[in-house]
Amino acid sequence: MNRLNIALAVGLVAVGIYLSTLSAESLGAMKANFMSLLSPFLRTGTAVQQNIGSFGQRLKTLDELEVENTQLKTENRALRAENALMRETQSENQRLRLALDFRARSPHRLVAARIISRDSSTWWNTVRINRGFEDGVEADQPVVTDNGLVGKTATVSKNEAIVILVTDESCQIGAKIEGTREQGIVSGVRVQEHAQEGILQMKFLSKNAKITADMEVLTAGVAHGSFPPGIVIGKVREFQRRALDGQAVVEPAVDLSAIEDVFVLVGKK
Amino acid sequence: MKALIDLLALFLGVFIAFVVQHALPPMDGLHGARVMLAPLVFCYGAIVLPFPAMLAAAFYMGLFSDLFYLHLAGGEVEIPLGVSIIYFVILGCLVGGFRNRPEATKIWVFSLLSGVGTSAFLLMQFLLITWHRGGWDWAEAAAWRILAPGVMVALLAPLFHLIASHIDHLIPDFSRRRVQRR
Numbered sequence: 357m358n359r360l361n362i363a364l365a366v367g368l369v370a371v372g373i374y375l376s377t378l379s380a381e382s383l384g385a386m387k388a389n390f391m392s393l394l395s396p397f398l399r400t401g402t403a404v405q406q407n408i409g410s411f412g413q414r415l416k417t418l419d420e421l422e423v424e425n426t427q428l429k430t431e432n433r434a435l436r437a438e439n440a441l442m443r444e445t446q447s448e449n450q451r452l453r454l455a456l457d458f459r460a461r462s463p464h465r466l467v468a469a470r471i472i473s474r475d476s477s478t479w480w481n482t483v484r485i486n487r488g489f490e491d492g493v494e495a496d497q498p499v500v501t502d503n504g505l506v507g508k509t510a511t512v513s514k515n516e517a518i519v520i521l522v523t524d525e526s527c528q529i530g531a532k533i534e535g536t537r538e539q540g541i542v543s544g545v546r547v548q549e550h551a552q553e554g555i556l557q558m559k560f561l562s563k564n565a566k567i568t569a570d571m572e573v574l575t576a577g578v579a580h581g582s583f584p585p586g587i588v589i590g591k592v593r594e595f596q597r598r599a600l601d602g603q604a605v606v607e608p609a610v611d612l613s614a615i616e617d618v619f620v621l622v623g624k625k
Numbered sequence: 626m627k628a629l630i631d632l633l634a635l636f637l638g639v640f641i642a643f644v645v646q647h648a649l650p651p652m653d654g655l656h657g658a659r660v661m662l663a664p665l666v667f668c669y670g671a672i673v674l675p676f677p678a679m680l681a682a683a684f685y686m687g688l689f690s691d692l693f694y695l696h697l698a699g700g701e702v703e704i705p706l707g708v709s710i711i712y713f714v715i716l717g718c719l720v721g722g723f724r725n726r727p728e729a730t731k732i733w734v735f736s737l738l739s740g741v742g743t744s745a746f747l748l749m750q751f752l753l754i755t756w757h758r759g760g761w762d763w764a765e766a767a768a769w770r771i772l773a774p775g776v777m778v779a780l781l782a783p784l785f786h787l788i789a790s791h792i793d794h795l796i797p798d799f800s801r802r803r804v805q806r807r
Contacts, residue, residue: 361676368680368714372687375707380700390692397640401648476647478659478747478770479754480696496699510697525758526698546754546762547770549656 384495388513395516398484402473455617458502464584466619467491469499472516481524481544481554481612482507487620488515496582498575498621504588504609505529505575506618517620521612522589523554530578531558531589533604538565539576542589542606554612556590561602567595573606584621630796632678635670639686642666643693656766658773661743663690665778667713668739669789671720672731679721683713694750703757704750712749716742732786740779747771 378386425432459466469485487493489512499506499519507521520527523544531542540560548554558573571592577585594605642662651657667686671679687710696703720742723734748771755761 364677364680365714365718368684369711371684372707372710372714375688375691375710376705378706380697380702383695383702383706384697386706387692387695387697394693397644398647401644404648473647474650476649476659477694477696478657478774479750480694482696495697511695520696520698524698526696526703528699545764546758547764547767549764549766 384511387511391511391513391516391518395513398473451617454502455619459619462619463624464621465623466500467493467622469493469517469618469620471616471618479547480526481521481548482510483519483521485509485517485519485618485620486515488513488517490514492622493517493620494622498583498587499618500587500621501610501615501618503611504590505583506610506612506615508582509620519618521554522556522608522610523548523612529583529589530576530581531573532576533558533561533565533567533592534572534574536565536567536571538562538567540604542573554608555593556606556608558592558604558606559601561595561604563597563600563602565595565602567592567602567604569593569595573604627796628675628678631670631674631793632681634792634796635666635674635682636685638666638670639663639682639689643689652773655773656769658770658777660777661747661774662778664716664743664746665739665782665785668716668720668735668742668782669785671717672724672735673793674721676721679717680714683717684710687711687713701757704753708749708753709746712746716745732783735786736779736782739782740775742775743778744771744775747774 455468459468467487469487469491471483472486473484475482475484485499493509493512495509495512497509499508505522507519507524507527509517510520511518521544522529522542525544525546527543529542530539532539538561540558542556542558544554544556556573561567569592573589573592575583575585575587575589577583588609590606590608592604593607596603596605642665646660646662649660651659663686667682670682674682687707690709690713691704691706694704695706716738720735720738723731723738726734751767751771
């Protein structure tokens with residue numbers, strides 16, 4: 357290797373070291389711009405993946421129908437397919453009606469958003485939503501559904517935002533257990549067995565707390581925190597007494613693998 | 626000229642690899658491990674491109690990777706920008722060291738180092754997160770998520786090498802032609 361090559365390599369490492377000293381604010385801005393640039397391509401990739409998935413599901417349904425209904429006439433098959441389509445529309449209608457009702461009932465100002473893609477990294481549990489700072493979304497705002505807490509916004513670009521799910525360890529929430537005076541910190545675990553479902557842990561509970569399974573865990577709404585009080589996080593699955601404190605295993609209230617529509621809490625009404 | 630075309634093709638290849646791996650869902654049967662294609666494309670570039678072009682590729686790959694995976698939580702960054710640039714410079718130097726070896730050795734080394742490089746990249750991410758968050762929280766799933774993508778890349782690498790080298794031969798080598806004319 358000649359001297360010029362060594363100098364180039366050292367120079368590049370120096371650039372890397374310099375970049376690692378950049379502040380979180382400037383990195384956030386860089387990430388937001390990067391997201392905006394990449395967004396159309398990632399959306400296309402996700403759409404292709406969804407189309408392939410739904411194509412596979414359609415084939416499976418057709419196969420099943422073929423086995424079950426080999427003797428049925430073509431007209432019968434067409435009617436069944438039509439019926440299935442109507443059911444899908446009905447369930448979507450019902451889901452959206454519930455969502456609208458939730459928005460009307462909520463004391464907070466909510467921005468409805470749709471999940472456009474799920475996270476592609478190995479270590480973080482995040483999703484992307486189709487609302488950004490143009491829609492009034494800012495960083496560190498709670499994201500909910502009518503069932504409970506989904507997570508909080510992190511990087512926000514013009515028309516998109518990354519939401520850190522409650523199952524991620526870096527999403528830490530001040531929480532309380534309903535019916536008790538117990539308060540603690542809820543977070544995900546570092547490596548979830550299933551990326552989108554997952555369990556939560558509630559730390560710093562008192563060792564002798566009377567906590568039983570199925571007790572509801574709610575946000576405590578600590579001062580200067582991101583989360584207002586009373587949002588359902590999940591239910592206690594198990595309480596473990598440790599040497600100095602207690603820890604609860606919490607099951608999230610929202611099925612994070614199935615959600616499609618969410619709301620961002622952008623302030624009070 | 627050929628190196629420049631190769632470098633541009635590599636930039637495009639890395640970009641497509643990121644888009645494709647973003648669209649691919651995690652594999653539940655492998656404890657949520659994901660397919661990683663970008664390190665494979667980079668390693669191919671490292672074994673084919675001359676040293677300065679490899680450095681440009683390492684910079685692009687590292688910057689793209691860091692921005693793609695940048696995780697901001699509570700105003701803090703878990704893996705600083707630039708870390709991947711340094712990682713891919715080191716990996717590129719290692720892989721590029723075998724550039725002038727015979728074709729059979731190159732395929733073998735490329736497959737091995739792409740696999741090891743992919744797993745080492747994931748391990749580096751895990752260690753940086755652990756260092757940032759504190760505590761040692763090891764799970765079986767973590768081992769799967771580090772090792773399985775590396776094994777998948779190592780298995781895919783010979784096929785990728787075959788396809789990529791065929792495409793590479795389709796790109797006209799102007800410099801070679803000029804040398805032949807002389």
